[in-house]
Amino acid sequence: METIRTVAWMKEKSRAARQEQRIIGLVPTMGALHAGHMALVERAKRECSPVYASIFLNPKQFAANEDLSRYPRPLKTDVEKLTAAKVDGLFLPESAEIYPPGFSTYVHVEGLSERLEGKSRAGHFRGVSTVVMKLFEIVQPHYAYFGRKDAQQVRIVQQMARDLDLDVGIVVCPIVRESDGLAMSSRNTYLDAADRKAATVLVRALRAAEHEIAAGVRDAPHLQGAMQKILKSEPRARVDYAEIVDAETFEAVVRVSRRCYALLAVFIGKTRLIDNLLIEPAGDDLRCDL
Numbered sequence: 369m370e371t372i373r374t375v376a377w378m379k380e381k382s383r384a385a386r387q388e389q390r391i392i393g394l395v396p397t398m399g400a401l402h403a404g405h406m407a408l409v410e411r412a413k414r415e416c417s418p419v420y421a422s423i424f425l426n427p428k429q430f431a432a433n434e435d436l437s438r439y440p441r442p443l444k445t446d447v448e449k450l451t452a453a454k455v456d457g458l459f460l461p462e463s464a465e466i467y468p469p470g471f472s473t474y475v476h477v478e479g480l481s482e483r484l485e486g487k488s489r490a491g492h493f494r495g496v497s498t499v500v501m502k503l504f505e506i507v508q509p510h511y512a513y514f515g516r517k518d519a520q521q522v523r524i525v526q527q528m529a530r531d532l533d534l535d536v537g538i539v540v541c542p543i544v545r546e547s548d549g550l551a552m553s554s555r556n557t558y559l560d561a562a563d564r565k566a567a568t569v570l571v572r573a574l575r576a577a578e579h580e581i582a583a584g585v586r587d588a589p590h591l592q593g594a595m596q597k598i599l600k601s602e603p604r605a606r607v608d609y610a611e612i613v614d615a616e617t618f619e620a621v622v623r624v625s626r627r628c629y630a631l632l633a634v635f636i637g638k639t640r641l642i643d644n645l646l647i648e649p650a651g652d653d654l655r656c657d658l
């Protein structure tokens with residue numbers, strides 16, 4: 369697998385692939401790869417050739433008080449995983465390659481970027497939209513693969529692609545979980561043994577909402593209450609938000625009838641974790657997907 373470090377060389381590779389009428393797939397990541405990332409790679413491999421993964425720890429999506437400096441960077445094992453998965457190339461730029469001195473242009477998706485994750489993490493989605501836009505321009509993918517784990521992020525990327533007429537298909541992949549249900553995340557490595565055990569409270573809370581929906585509950589405050597009850601039972605957990613929102617607008621709903629998400633952001637000790645449950649109409653009923 370080739371490692372590509374410059375924008376110019378990455379563009380050259382993509383230009384050549386497009387000239388040969390090939391279908392380029394992109395899997396953007398921040399590294400510390402786990403099975404969730406690798407599921408995106410596998411899906412991309414089935415649908416595209418060549419497939420490029422990017423590893424870029426984007427400073428612009430971290431606020432000053434966040435975990436950029438201690439974010440895990442196991443580059444050697446990441447390269448091994450991508451090589452084993454037969455990824456065609458790894459785009460691995462330095463920060464100054466993406467943000468040279470004098471960089472001053474940002475993409476901001478209004479509205480969606482201000483809610484929930486955007487409210488708790490000021491400037492986060494501006495950083496995400498900007499770097500994803502740049503990666504699309506540099507790698508020129510026909511399809512780009514994102515995880516539903518970051519549901520608001522992928523919704524914002526879809527909105528950006530629609531609003532700016534980008535010729536890239538946004539593919540949303542299911543959440544990959546540990547055997548006890550915890551959503552895989554690079555940040556799970558921050559958890560000590562006790563916090564790791566406590567962290568299952570997120571999926572347990574989502575399962576409680578799922579259970580209520582299966583029993584016919586449609587009232588969003590009731591579903592939120594069911595989640596809060598589980599979250600409150602875990603002394604190591606501090607809830608940032610636990611909301612039922614419309615899957616398009618990410619505005620709170622009072623009644624679950626159309627496509628919605630139950631969204632959680634919870635601190636376990638100092639580690640902030642997110643997770644969600646997708647709720648979709650299926651015939652006259654609702655179907656839940658963890």
Ligand code: AMP
Binds near residue numbers: 398399407514544
């Ligand atoms: P990150 O490296 O955290 O920026 O994540 C890169 C991509 O992997 C994003 O599209 C994430 O949504 C996706 N991803 C992260 N964790 C998971 C997971 N557990 N299941 C599915 N996709 C994931």
